[in-house]
Amino acid sequence: MQFPLYVLLLLLMGSVIIPLTTEKFNMKAKTVILGTLVLSWGMMLSTFINVLREGPYLYNIGNWGPKIGIQFNIDIFSTSMSLFILSLSILVIIYSLKDIEHEIYFKQISVYYSLVLLLILGMVGITVTNDLFNTYVFMEILAITSCAIISIKRKKENYMASFRYLILNTLGSLSFLFGVALLYMVTGYLNMSEIYIRINQVWELYPTNLLLALGLMLTGLGIKAAVFPLHVWLPDAHSTAPTPSSALLSGLVVKVYIFTAMKLLFRVIGLEIIDTINIPSFITYFAVVGMIMGSVFAIGQRDIKRLLAYSSVAQIGYIFLGVGLATELGLSAGLFHVVSHGFMKSLLFLSAGAIIYKTGKRDIRTFKGIGYQMPLTMILFTVGALGMIGIPGLNGFMSKWYLGFAVLEKGQPIYLIVILLSSFLNAIYYLPIIISAFLTEGEERNIMVLEDIPKTMSIPMVLIASFCIITGFFPQIVMDVVSRAIPTFL
Numbered sequence: 001m002q003f004p005l006y007v008l009l010l011l012l013m014g015s016v017i018i019p020l021t022t023e024k025f026n027m028k029a030k031t032v033i034l035g036t037l038v039l040s041w042g043m044m045l046s047t048f049i050n051v052l053r054e055g056p057y058l059y060n061i062g063n064w065g066p067k068i069g070i071q072f073n074i075d076i077f078s079t080s081m082s083l084f085i086l087s088l089s090i091l092v093i094i095y096s097l098k099d100i101e102h103e104i105y106f107k108q109i110s111v112y113y114s115l116v117l118l119l120i121l122g123m124v125g126i127t128v129t130n131d132l133f134n135t136y137v138f139m140e141i142l143a144i145t146s147c148a149i150i151s152i153k154r155k156k157e158n159y160m161a162s163f164r165y166l167i168l169n170t171l172g173s174l175s176f177l178f179g180v181a182l183l184y185m186v187t188g189y190l191n192m193s194e195i196y197i198r199i200n201q202v203w204e205l206y207p208t209n210l211l212l213a214l215g216l217m218l219t220g221l222g223i224k225a226a227v228f229p230l231h232v233w234l235p236d237a238h239s240t241a242p243t244p245s246s247a248l249l250s251g252l253v254v255k256v257y258i259f260t261a262m263k264l265l266f267r268v269i270g271l272e273i274i275d276t277i278n279i280p281s282f283i284t285y286f287a288v289v290g291m292i293m294g295s296v297f298a299i300g301q302r303d304i305k306r307l308l309a310y311s312s313v314a315q316i317g318y319i320f321l322g323v324g325l326a327t328e329l330g331l332s333a334g335l336f337h338v339v340s341h342g343f344m345k346s347l348l349f350l351s352a353g354a355i356i357y358k359t360g361k362r363d364i365r366t367f368k369g370i371g372y373q374m375p376l377t378m379i380l381f382t383v384g385a386l387g388m389i390g391i392p393g394l395n396g397f398m399s400k401w402y403l404g405f406a407v408l409e410k411g412q413p414i415y416l417i418v419i420l421l422s423s424f425l426n427a428i429y430y431l432p433i434i435i436s437a438f439l440t441e442g443e444e445r446n447i448m449v450l451e452d453i454p455k456t457m458s459i460p461m462v463l464i465a466s467f468c469i470i471t472g473f474f475p476q477i478v479m480d481v482v483s484r485a486i487p488t489f490l
Helices: 003-021 027-054 076-102 106-128 132-151 156-187 192-205 207-224 234-240 243-269 271-276 279-299 304-325 328-359 375-389 395-409 413-439 455-473 476-488
Strands: 057-060 071-074
Touching (some): 003 027, 003 071, 003 076, 003 106, 027 076, 027 106, 071 106, 071 192, 076 243, 076 455, 076 476, 106 132, 132 234, 132 243, 156 207, 156 234, 192 207, 192 243, 207 243, 234 304, 243 271, 243 304, 243 328, 279 304, 279 413, 304 328, 304 395, 328 375, 328 395, 328 476, 375 413, 375 455, 395 413, 395 476, 455 476
Antiparallel strands (some): 057 071
């Protein structure tokens, strides 16, 4: 089945067609954008169902061999995560159709959506590719488009944030590319499966090369995934970008670099070698520090989007904790949190964007009584915030539940204390916002009035919040798929 290739080609065609054929951002342009995404989603869903029925397969583009050709690994992991990327992207873009008009100049809107489609192309490409060099190519597409959708607001803070993003992510890209070159030098292959077959021999003959390659590649991916303390570009980038860009960057973009790290560790190098050099322990050390420090920095923020950006640093720590455990349950919990955090953080950024859209307020100290002015938005924000804290009945609780069992299974109860401490810190900066919104007298009299925001903004938020609640009560909807994907890594 060639649908994964068709998805990438369709996204590429859509990104070219939109600015060329739509001089104005009208219904025609919106139809092209949503039609491209929905058709891509349908093809990926069909591929996912086919993989469930008939099993995974390797797709060689142009029938070239794996040594010199481009190969896609179409399995449960790549198809389910691509489906997650496309599903959340569709909801964010539906929200953006009205919101983006207030964020950037009208003449730039078509260009913006062209960049967004290229951004999604990069994420799907990284997820499905089975080739290290093409992973780098897709990473560069992702980095350039990410930088562009940050700077498109044409404000000083956006230019500064995008420049910092560009510099640091370029360093990350170069670090990753140098590592790929070292691996190629000692194996003669760029294909992940072929390297894995030869890696034990390489480890015996060239341990220094392999260690250096792994160190460079993990450092590059750590910068791009905003692992503490390599996160310094993230708060400015995510907080100054247009709201839909913030939701995509925080909810999705950083996750694909985590996917790449997982494939590098377990599908290229292998569990036996990374255990020998104790890589999982180093990953967990950085993860737990990030879980605490990301929340500590978030506590000191007053700008709502900046607070949410620092919160992402902490949540990335949860995911890497699961990866660092290097067990089936740990990786399953990490991937479950990838999906959970993607929806929760997108919901929080979209809710914050709706508040800015309606009131122009960004400072959380001005949110007194805003729950009465915008009850639906603040209820949805509350769902996302309580999920981040880990309140039972929401998917964030189930993420921490699975992670808790994973660390106990590994015999590391100290990490359970860190999870509880991080959850407590989450409560410190999320609960005052909720209390101020609903239990504090605002500038005007507290009379409940349903806010007047476009349905294209409210409906996606409601759907995302519904998913957070449904998977909180029925986590097996996600966990069943995730648990079937993990054996491909171990």
